[in-house]
Amino acid sequence: MMRKIYLLLTLALFVAKQGMSQEWLVPDDQKNIKNPSGYTLENVKAGKNLYLVNCKSCHGDPGKHNGLPLVPPPPDLISDLMQNNTDGELFYKISHGRGGMPQFEKTISVDDRWRLINFIRNFNKANRPLLVEAPPKKAKLLASVNEVEKRVEVFAEVEDKNGAYIKLPDTEVKISAKKAFGNIPIGDILTNADGRGEYVIPETLIGDENGLVNIVVELGEGFITDKVVLDAAKVGQPKPTPKLIRKQVLWSTNDNVQTWLLLSYLGAVGAAWLAIGYVIFQIFKIWKLGKE
Numbered sequence: 370m371m372r373k374i375y376l377l378l379t380l381a382l383f384v385a386k387q388g389m390s391q392e393w394l395v396p397d398d399q400k401n402i403k404n405p406s407g408y409t410l411e412n413v414k415a416g417k418n419l420y421l422v423n424c425k426s427c428h429g430d431p432g433k434h435n436g437l438p439l440v441p442p443p444p445d446l447i448s449d450l451m452q453n454n455t456d457g458e459l460f461y462k463i464s465h466g467r468g469g470m471p472q473f474e475k476t477i478s479v480d481d482r483w484r485l486i487n488f489i490r491n492f493n494k495a496n497r498p499l500l501v502e503a504p505p506k507k508a509k510l511l512a513s514v515n516e517v518e519k520r521v522e523v524f525a526e527v528e529d530k531n532g533a534y535i536k537l538p539d540t541e542v543k544i545s546a547k548k549a550f551g552n553i554p555i556g557d558i559l560t561n562a563d564g565r566g567e568y569v570i571p572e573t574l575i576g577d578e579n580g581l582v583n584i585v586v587e588l589g590e591g592f593i594t595d596k597v598v599l600d601a602a603k604v605g606q607p608k609p610t611p612k613l614i615r616k617q618v619l620w621s622t623n624d625n626v627q628t629w630l631l632l633s634y635l636g637a638v639g640a641a642w643l644a645i646g647y648v649i650f651q652i653f654k655i656w657k658l659g660k661e
């Protein structure tokens with residue numbers, strides 16, 4: 370009897386597993402729908418942005434096969450499994466989802482789902498790719514801070530075909546302030562025709578108690594370079610120190626203490642004394658009983 374149940378269970382599991390990895394069937398009338406939005410650079414770009422936000426976390430970077438290790442795995446965009454779908458099949462699968470693949474019917478508009486499919490088709494062998502990602506270029510970044518004029522001065526160079534470094538014009542440079550919990554962007558500039566740029570530090574930038582700021586300078590995307598950290602630049606406003614942080618404030622004066630803090634402190638002390646009093650009272654009772 371037990372053996373039979375075991376056999377049945379194994380069989381059921383096997384069938385269920387087969388069912389999971391089974392071909393993903395799409396109703397015939399949906400299969401042959403054509404993508405109504407054109408295969409244009411604009412649509413492919415829009416699709417890429419949607420992909421980065423909604424899909425990349427699972428499907429990974431196109432062509433790198435670095436998707437999440439789910440079962441069944443989310444296929445890479447360039448894979449045959451993905452590209453052998455018709456437009457209609459892609460639309461159906463993205464809309465309805467299955468297993469680990471979420472449904473996007475409610476969260477991504479019809480037009481945007483078709484734009485996503487344009488992006489997927491950018492990686493189809495039969496298509497001319499519209500978006501070609503240029504490999505990142507090697508670059509050098511120099512930065513210094515002018516504390517008197519409160520400016521960050523930047524100079525960027527990029528490696529040319531012959532391995533020589535030439536000035537890097539019209540490129541985004543990001544300036545941020547390094548804090549204990551990460552970098553806070555404070556501004557962006559573009560380099561000029563000479564590869565130089567200047568960032569004027571806003572009056573409102575707050576530093577530490579002495580007005581010191583650690584400034585981080587980085588090149589925008591598409592370049593391989595080290596960021597420059599300008600430590601302890603005296604360019605910010607001194608940070609006001611609230612009196613509460615001053616040492617021993619709770620004991621020296623009650624002026625700054627907040628009511629809730631004072632009340633909970635007094636409450637805790639009171640409760641402790643009550644507990645001690647109760648214990649003494651109990652001991653006294655025992656002592657009295659002993660004497661009777």
Ligand code: HEC
Binds near residue numbers: 389459462
């Ligand atoms: C939470 C992870 C996750 C996210 C996010 C996700 N997918 Fe998927 N996707 C999967 C998994 C897992 C599968 C395989 C599902 C299966 O075969 O049962 C899959 C399968 C697919 C398929 C079907 C491939 C085939 O077998 O024909 C398409 C198309 C697809 N995803 C597109 C997208 C798009 C477009 C987005 C973003 C809008 C997206 N996915 C977001 C996990 C995800």
